[in-house]
Amino acid sequence: MSELARTLHAQPLRRFKPYPACKDSGIEWLGDIPAHWEVKRLKTLAAVQLSNVDKKSVEGQEPVRLCNYTDVYYNERITADLEFMAATATREQVRRFALRAGDVLITKDSESWTDIAVPAVVSEDLPDVLCGYHLAHIRPADGIVGAFLSRAFSAVGPRDQFHVAANGITRFGLGGDAIRVGVFAMPPEPEQRAIAAFLDRETARIDALVAKKERLIELLQEKRTALITRAVTKGLDPSVPMKDSGVEWLGEIPAHWEVKRLWHLTPSRRRIMYGIVLPGPNVQDGVPLVKGGDVSPERLRLDRLNRVSREIEAGYARSRLRGGDLVYAIRGSIGEVAMVPDELTGANITQDAARIAYTSETYGPWLLYALRSRAAFAQLEAGALGAAIRGINIRDLKRASLAVPPPDEQRAIADFLDRETSRIDALITKVRDAIDRLKELRTALISAAVTGKIDVREEAA
Secondary structure: OOHHHHHHOOHHHHHOEOOOOEEEOOOOOOOEEEOOOEEEEHHHOEEEEEOOOOOOOOOOOEEEEEEOHHHHHOOOEEOOOOOOEEEEEOHHHHHHHEEOOOOEEEEOEEOOHHHOOOEEEEOOOEEEEEEOOOEEEEEEOOOOOHHHHHHHHHOOOHHHHHHHHOEEOOOEEOOHHHHHOOEEEEOOHHHHHHHHHHHHHHHHHHHHHHHHHHHHHHHHHHHHHHHHHHHHHHOOOOOOOEEEOOOOOOOEEEOOOEEEEHHHHOOOOOOOEEOEOOOOOOOOOOEEEEOHHHOOOOOOOHHHOEEEOHHHHHHHHHHOOOOOOEEEEOEOOOOOEEEOOHHHOOOEEEOOEEEEOOOOOOOHHHHHHHHHOHHHHHHHHHOOEOOOOOEOOHHHHHOOEEEEOOHHHHHHHHHHHHHHHHHHHHHHHHHHHHHHHHHHHHHHHHHHHHOOOOEOHHHHO
16 A cells, blocks of 8 residues: 555544545556546646745845745745845846745755655745745646645655655755656646635644644653752752752752762763764764764664764774763753663764763762753753854863762662653653644645545535
8 A cells, every 4th residue: 555545544534525426547646536636747737946046145136035945844834924034136036036925835955855845835925035045936827726736745645756756865856847747636726725725724723732732742841850850959858958059050958968060970080071073974884973963862872873984083082982971962952961872882972972971989870860950951051152053161061060969869869760750751752642643644634635535625615
């Protein structure tokens, strides 16, 4: 069974009626379509142009605003309230690429073929906004509804034909001819409008449900962080005497605990440090390399990491990893921390990550939780540098103050948090699974409606 067929057989779609009369489309992946629909190539439905307008400003050209790749990728509709980039263009470019209501824009090149042909429809005339580079500008002919055509581009099947046509190795791109010969199942204009209106209404409902569940995940994550923070700063026994830690971010701590700088918990021969500054290209038989973006349990795996040449890595023996070490993201997604699995012993890190080893008096899982706490992160975030890509100074990381209990309490706290956070994580996983199912339903609904597998004319009335 094709991906299209599997998607269209989703259980929730069975409440919709099929069309009373169908015919063979002549296209294998499309299958049967309603008898009154037609199969047409995009070149008969719209004018397709590949934009040559980029973000460079040239003296003497007209000032414009530019609709870029990210504007299309993250928005199904292009509206005046988006923050378009300032640029300049020739009068000919303004004539060809200024946006009108009903235009459809699609991504035409990307680092991933799955990000090819992502569509957005222009909701209103935007005469000073031009279709930017990396996009294709599609202007529907008379009788073709841009909102329907945009939905058709996002559907399973129609979308996949463009994925197959995308060329490239490290970057994938669609040529104008490959876009123009794309195949679509087209109903009459009134039906296009009815299907587009139906999908607007139904996807809005699904999106609202997704937003509620995403908010629930945020609340669960906040609860998780609060639980960790309380355990690593107040302990597990609410009856113990407390004292002022002398550190704003820690507040009161158990009286028998100590406040220590992070570097006091590390062995003298393996101090906290970042790694390779210029690792060079990925080398197939090189040494596994942990970047700041790799610092998570999901990504910190041998099969997910890039590799650095052994010649470059040899100069950074001091930052090599051992199983059980902690790695901390100090650039980009600052504050992420994870424990190094044994399979990564001998791997290295980049300048975006810091290695944190610890002494025999320190229990690694407790230290992991302590560094994940709001109390630790607040200290480091306060000194984070940079605007677009924030970074933590390695000196500030070394000087971070932690509330340190005796070793037996460290283990008890870590065991307690293992149990409690695993329950929260299980709830988060269930909610994420529900979000995935809703998104699959959304895609299936769009695909079924724009390929004529369900009849929504009465639903849209």
